[in-house]
Amino acid sequence: MICVSRDRQAKTEMTQSNPQTAPKLRTTDLIAIGEMARRTGLSVSAIRFYEGKGLVEPIRTSGNQRRFLRSDIRRLSFILIAQQLGLGLTEIEQQLSRLPHGRTPTARDWQAISRSIREQLDARISLLERTRDRLDGCIGCGCLSLAKCQLYNRDDHLAEKGPGPRQVLG
Amino acid sequence: MICVSRDRQAKTEMTQSNPQTAPKLRTTDLIAIGEMARRTGLSVSAIRFYEGKGLVEPIRTSGNQRRFLRSDIRRLSFILIAQQLGLGLTEIEQQLSRLPHGRTPTARDWQAISRSIREQLDARISLLERTRDRLDGCIGCGCLSLAKCQLYNRDDHLAEKGPGPRQVLG
DNA sequence: TTGCAATCTTAACCTAAGTTGAGGTCAAGT
DNA sequence: ACTTGACCTCAACTTAGGTTAAGATTGCAA
Numbered sequence: 523m524i525c526v527s528r529d530r531q532a533k534t535e536m537t538q539s540n541p542q543t544a545p546k547l548r549t550t551d552l553i554a555i556g557e558m559a560r561r562t563g564l565s566v567s568a569i570r571f572y573e574g575k576g577l578v579e580p581i582r583t584s585g586n587q588r589r590f591l592r593s594d595i596r597r598l599s600f601i602l603i604a605q606q607l608g609l610g611l612t613e614i615e616q617q618l619s620r621l622p623h624g625r626t627p628t629a630r631d632w633q634a635i636s637r638s639i640r641e642q643l644d645a646r647i648s649l650l651e652r653t654r655d656r657l658d659g660c661i662g663c664g665c666l667s668l669a670k671c672q673l674y675n676r677d678d679h680l681a682e683k684g685p686g687p688r689q690v691l692g
Numbered sequence: 693m694i695c696v697s698r699d700r701q702a703k704t705e706m707t708q709s710n711p712q713t714a715p716k717l718r719t720t721d722l723i724a725i726g727e728m729a730r731r732t733g734l735s736v737s738a739i740r741f742y743e744g745k746g747l748v749e750p751i752r753t754s755g756n757q758r759r760f761l762r763s764d765i766r767r768l769s770f771i772l773i774a775q776q777l778g779l780g781l782t783e784i785e786q787q788l789s790r791l792p793h794g795r796t797p798t799a800r801d802w803q804a805i806s807r808s809i810r811e812q813l814d815a816r817i818s819l820l821e822r823t824r825d826r827l828d829g830c831i832g833c834g835c836l837s838l839a840k841c842q843l844y845n846r847d848d849h850l851a852e853k854g855p856g857p858r859q860v861l862g
Numbered sequence: 863t864t865g866c867a868a869t870c871t872t873a874a875c876c877t878a879a880g881t882t883g884a885g886g887t888c889a890a891g892t
Numbered sequence: 893a894c895t896t897g898a899c900c901t902c903a904a905c906t907t908a909g910g911t912t913a914a915g916a917t918t919g920c921a922a
Binding site: 606639 | 773816820
Binding site: 565567568571575583585586605610611614652 | 908909910911912917918919
């Protein structure tokens with residue numbers, strides 16, 4: 523038996539080529555957690571953990587087992603991508619909260635998120651590049667070892683000027 | 693009273709312009725932990741923590757207080773830099789272990805480490821750039837939302853092919 | 863109907879990188 | 893001598909992101 527809970531209605535995704543009378547809940551559209559794990563590459567325990575964090579909200583069967591919507595595959599896959607880009611789960615949740623509630627997200631919905639991620643990625647890349655260039659300066663002048671390097675305050679007079687190496691890093 | 697322990701001899705750094713008879717231990721060359729914290733920008737507790745990890749080995753006074761060498765300023769500053777480049781303390785320890793034991797590290801010693809860090813930095817930057825470019829592809833085709841995107845195996849047939857979004861990320 | 867894999871919950875554990883607090887000692891100035 | 897701030901150790905706590913174990917149900921299939 524399938525029991526739909528909370529404010530979410532399980533629907534099949536709209537298929538323009540085949541708009542049957544009214545989209546009904548087909549058991550095959552609901553995905554158990556193990557299956558979800560296989561499809562996304564996440565572990566079962568991680569998926570449960572994400573549910574606890576509110577990143578995904580599966581419905582439950584009458585026997586209390588989780589059943590996910592097909593669109594949750596994208597949600598969970600997104601978590602995986604965003605994490606590898608260095609986002610924390612809190613930031614990821616903020617991004618996901620921009621998706622519509624109560625309907626399956628469209629391409630446009632996801633694109634907005636993707637673009638925002640891309641901006642963060644660009645920022646991180648240029649920060650790393652700046653850091654690398656300053657490090658180059660250090661290597662050139664024997665920095666990290668010699669007080670005379672211009673990136674260090676000279677001869678440990680750093681003492682009264684505040685934290686030193688932070689200067690190297692923007 | 694100063695008590696020099698372990699295998700480390702406290703020395704002043706060599707100053708070519710002023711090579712006094714034999715370099716002696718001057719109290720002013722030994723740095724207490726609070727002073728070290730001010731000079732490096734680290735917290736006192738973090739410095740103690742790093743000592744526990746073997747990243748720095750201060751000597752002790754007869755009253756059991758830590759006293760650091762001037763060259764430890766560089767050691768600790770390096771930790772700060774390397775951390776901001778994303779290295780873990782374990783990797784940092786490996787790098788630091790390449791420094792000479794029993795003598796103050798020279799510019800050349802530090803340069804070897806700096807160059808190795810730079811290589812890692814380059815690698816991380818190019819990984820991020822590759823990721824960004826693939827993400828661009830996703831944005832362009834409505835990926836992260838639509839099964840038709842070439843970066844996804846189509847229509848959830850992903851199921852039998854293994855983890856999905858990992859494909860996006862090299 | 864029986865059997866077994868998949869699922870459930872809860873709680874404890876894990877690494878990393880520290881911070882915080884308790885209770886006690888040290889060192890320097892007056 | 894006394895006070896005060898800096899220092900000491902040790903243990904517990906923190907956040908992030910999960911994993912692992914124990915014991916109880918569920919669901920599917922022969």
